[in-house]
Amino acid sequence: MLHTIAAFDRLGEENAFAVLARATTLAHQGRDIINLGIGQPDFKTPQHIVEAAIKALRDGHHGYTPANGLLATREAVVRRTLTTTGVEVSPESVMILPGGKPTMFAAILMFGEPGAEILYPDPGFPIYRSMIEFTGAAPIPVPIREENGFAFSAEETLALITPKTRLLILNSPANPTGGVTARDEIAKLVKGLEKHPEVAILSDEIYDVMTYDGETHCSLLNFPELRDRLIVLNGWSKTWAMTGWRMGWSIWPNGEKGAYLYDKVRKLAVNCWSCVNAPSQYAGIAAID
Incomplete structure (x- = not known):
């Protein structure tokens, strides 16, 4: 005890x-x-999204939903992903969760254990390090430097990978710095990761549309060579000012390994939060559409 x-x-x-x-x-x-x-947006949830939740309640959507999310919600995420990244994903790889943190929790729990190492951005969202330490894994900070425009360096990141590395956490656009890593730098990282096929990647892309001064976001989904070990975190909180609705999504890897990980997250949902409430999911569909 x-x-x-x-x-x-x-x-x-x-x-x-x-x-x-x-x-x-x-x-x-x-x-x-x-x-x-x-990280609370300075505007309220748009009214049509609120009305969609109210309508869902009035229509009787009061009960449990599937642990991985309503199919209609997952299909909405598929449409949104195609629009923003040009990449088509399967609804069977999409998980609807109560916010962005459960994806961090699940991914770090899967790969973190005593003796393992997990790389995370520093400065970065504090829950990364907190969860890594909880699992007993060693947190290895990836320096996020002002002289790089607060983008990560592919060279520095790759130099930190060891045989003990199990997971690499990336965040662009970044919290708290706002730094956006350019596509060329991401491509260098992806090329270098070819030498480390056992390292999984968690790409936190929840700020994907919040870019300024001519910066553009490049999703790691645009690199198919990573799809069998890539977990992408996103959600409704920032883009649609739905922080209190607790609505997030994640996209899990392709292939047999991806299906295995996805099922473990589904079971974690069953054991922990059961499901995401129905009215919030209908609001999420209205937001995307």
Whole structure:
């Protein structure tokens, strides 16, 4: 029992939620608060999305949904992925989850264990390191440097891979820096990863449309040579200001290995959150369409 508690002692925290709690308390006291501590868009969920959820409730969509998400929701993600990346994926590789974090949780849990190494961007989203440490794996920071425009360096990243490396986490456009890694740099990384076929990749692309000053996002889905070991994280929170709806999706690898991993995530959903609520999924479909 004490060993189990010690594992939980390794869990970190996202301090933005501590700031949110404090800001909420001050607001309830009548203070005028501008909270810059959490990734909340500065606009509300568009009204047609809200109306779709209300209609779903009125139409009686109150019950459980499949653990991997409604087929209609997964098909909406397929359409959106084709539109934004030009890549067609199968709805059988799409998982609907309650936000983006469950994909991080599942992927890191799958590949993290004592003796393993997981590479993650630094600075980066704090949950990456927190979850890596929870699994007992060694967190290996990939430096994200200002002189590179806060893009990752393919050369630096590849130099950190060892025989113990199980998972590489990438994030572009990046949180918290906003850095966008150019397609040429991503292509260099992909070429180098040919020498490391056992390393899985988790590409966090939840900020995919939030690029500025002429920058463009390049999805790792555009590199078919990675598709048998690539997990892509995305969702509704940022693009459609649906942070509180808890709506995320992930796209899992092709092939037999991908089907194996996908089924494990489905089972994790059954054991943990059961499913994503139906009205939010209908709202998600309305957002994409």
